[in-house]
Amino acid sequence: MTPAHGSAGIDEKWAVDLMAYRDGELDSSRRNEVGHHILECDECRSLLRDFGKVGNIVRENADEDASRLAARPVWPRVRRALAPPAEERKPESRPWRTLVPAFRWAFALPAILLVFLGAILYDSIRRAPAPEGAVIVGLVESPDPVFLFQQRGSSVTVIWVFEPQPAPPTKEEARST
Amino acid sequence: MAPEERDLVRAARSGDDDAFGRLVEKTQSRLVRLIRGIVRDDDEAMDLVQETYIKAHRSLDTFREGSAFGTWLHRIGVNAAIDHLRKRSAFSPASLEDAGSWEGGGEDPAGTSGRPTPDRLLEGEEAGKAIRRALESMPPEHKATILLRELEGLSYDEIAEITGAAVGTVMSRLFYVRRKLRDALREHR
Ligand SMILES: [Zn+2]
DSSP states (O other), rough: OOOOOTTTBHHHHHHHHHHHHTTOSHHHHHHHHHHHHHHHHHHHHHHHHHHHHHHHHHHHHHHHHHHTTTTSSSHHHHHHSSSOOGGSGGGGSHHHHHHHTTTTHHHHHHHHHHHHHHHHHHHHHHOOOOTTTOOOOSSOOOOOOOEEEETTTEEEEEEEOOOOOOOOOHHHHHOOO | OOOOHHHHHHHHHOOOOOHHHHHHHHHHHHHHHHHHHHOOOHHOOOOOOOOHHHHHHHHGOOOOOOOHHHHHHHHHHHHHHHHHHHHOOOOOHHHHHOOOOOOOOTSOTSSOOOOOOOOOOOOOHHHHHHHHHHHHSSHHHHHHHHHHHTTTTOHHHHHHHHHHHHHHHHHHHHHHHHHHHHHHHHOOO
């Protein structure tokens, strides 16, 4: 049998082997070797007992700590964390909503263009000079027809003809009738 | 993986949230115990448990069928807890150097050299408190390693897979922690 440890006591390598023996991690020949030695050695048995005691206390502490947490719900918290926000929960019921983001620019661009074109059109109308030759008239009183016309060079275009309206009766006329 | 668990994982992967809820209920007590043991705070532990399940739900597609769901879940949870502790506080490099000192010789690692042993180990409540205090000051990876071994009974290979460390590192961490905890149990007169 290979000497286990000398009279000076358990050395490091042997202590690690004892630990591995306790954990069932030695191959069969080394396991037999250590097992035989333990039967004859109080010191090794004492160290193994201490390792066992340490393990027991670690387990007892852990069980005690975990027992305080046993009542705390885990799955409900996890499920809440996994659930998507309420407004995104049922995309299948309104499939068009999922299309909106994709076509957002397709809707937005024409709208923006319309606004710009509208603004440009309005500005150009506002600034446009009065047609050449046109006369802006407030009120014309005339017994004859009034022509609204546009003159370009020698050509004249009649746009509208206002027929004379009979003037409303004056106060004297109204009284005399 | 048990047939029922396999069916639940399949259903959850195809979008069945009730099946995922069943998986949560079946695995939560062990996950809570493990993560609470690592972070040592009730509220932080519950937040991390929630985070673990959310991460698991989002990465169900990456879960390999045939592997153990619990191991996969513990890997996510342990890594989340270790990351959390790293952000919360930095551990002094001295304690980590100390962790490797048993390999280099010199000081007797197990505190078991041939000297007379008048010290006795603390008992009961005092022992529990001493172990709590000692675990408090340990690096997160060391805490995770001892808890995966003592609570879950995992093999060194399985612990290595979960923590992403080499098997030799797992052994050295386990030995370091057990030595420290055993020292903490010694009654100081
Ligand atoms: Zn011995």
